Amino acid sequence: MRKLSTRRRHPLAGLVVLLMGLVVVGGAYTAFAPKPAIAETASSQDVEAGRQLFLIGCASCHGKNAGGIETKRGGNYGPTLVGVGAAAVDFQVGTGRMPMARSAPQAPRKAPEYDAEETKQLAAYIASLAPGPVIPGKEYTDISGKTAEQISEGGEFFRTNCTACHNSVGAGGAMPGGKYAPTLKGVSTKHIAEAMITGPQQMPVFSDEVITPEDKSNVIAYVKAIQSQPNYGGVGGGGLGPVVDGMFTWIIGMGGLVLAAIWIGAHGARVKKK
Structure with missing residues (x-):
């Protein structure tokens, strides 16, 4: 006991305990931490074909190395794509949002410019640059x-x-x-x-x-x-909520009643003066 107590007072005892604590914490984090998203496995042919498509159709905004291009005012023509993963490319290109037809606050969905194979190749190239979210299974x-x-x-x-x-x-x-x-x-x-x-x-x-x-x-x-549900109550109004429902009520319902009242007043029986 006296020998153990003496070693406990050794100047290096605190350092040893600290190192042991770091090893335990690091091991626990490695075992239980969520795994980062990794790039999908793709053939070198897909990556190279995707790179060629990128240089032709995307590099003018996102840069030759997909690092983005800044403007003189500090903005950018296109953000960096390093680390966005194959999922982001498949979404943006597959829904026609990219390439953008013109600069706007938001890229609208439209008919895709690239077919499924070309989209796969573009995604493979971007995924090869850095780990990122993979296409969901x-x-x-x-x-x-x-x-x-x-x-x-x-x-x-x-x-x-x-x-x-x-x-x-x-x-x-x-x-x-x-x-x-x-x-x-x-x-x-x-x-x-x-x-x-x-x-x-x-x-x-x-x-x-x-x-x-x-x-x-x-x-x-x-x-x-x-x-896929039918509109059991009749016209659904596009599912846009009570504002649209109120619009239908006032414009069609109340408007129809007002027009009917005007027609009745104009074509109804009149009392002739003697």
């Missing part, structure tokens, strides 16, 4: 066989995190500065998953630590379910 996009309970859970997540911008049925909505939350109607399950993973434009990133792949899949299933 079936654990995100396969919504077949979802139960009513899972769809209901997806609806809860959607109403909590998405309705403020996208509307309760995913119809989209306006935002400040000329931006907007786009409609989710007609968007593929893969592109919805990629948007949640990468957070394009003003949309926040919902990582798998925030919303798990299963919950993302449930959200997508909910969006697709409400889009």
Whole structure:
């Protein structure tokens, strides 16, 4: 005991304890920390073909090495693409948002300029530059066989995190500065998953630590379910909410009553003076 007590008072004892603590903490972090997204494995042919497509169609804004190009005023023609991953490229190019037709606060969805193979090659090239989110697999996009309970859970997540911008049925909505939350109607399950993973434009990133792949899949299933439902009450008004419903009520309903009253007053029976 006296020998152990003497070693405990050794000047290097504190340093040894500190080093042991760092080793334990580092080992625990390595074991339990979430794994970072890594680039997808792609052939060298796809990477090279993607690089050639990038130099022709993208480098004028994003730079020859995808590092972005700054303007004289400190802005940029196009942001850096290093580290955005294959998922971001597949979303932006696959939905036609890139390349942009003209500079604007937000890139609208349009017909893609590149086919599926060229989009894959562009994604492979950007993914080769640095690790980033990969294109989501079936654990995100396969919504077949979802139960009513899972769809209901997806609806809860959607109403909590998405309705403020996208509307309760995913119809989209306006935002400040000329931006907007786009409609989710007609968007593929893969592109919805990629948007949640990468957070394009003003949309926040919902990582798998925030919303798990299963919950993302449930959200997508909910969006697709409400889009396929019929309008039992008649005209749905595009699902844009009570403002549109009120517009229909006043313009069509009240407007129709006013026109009917005018017609009756003009063509009704009149009392003739004797």
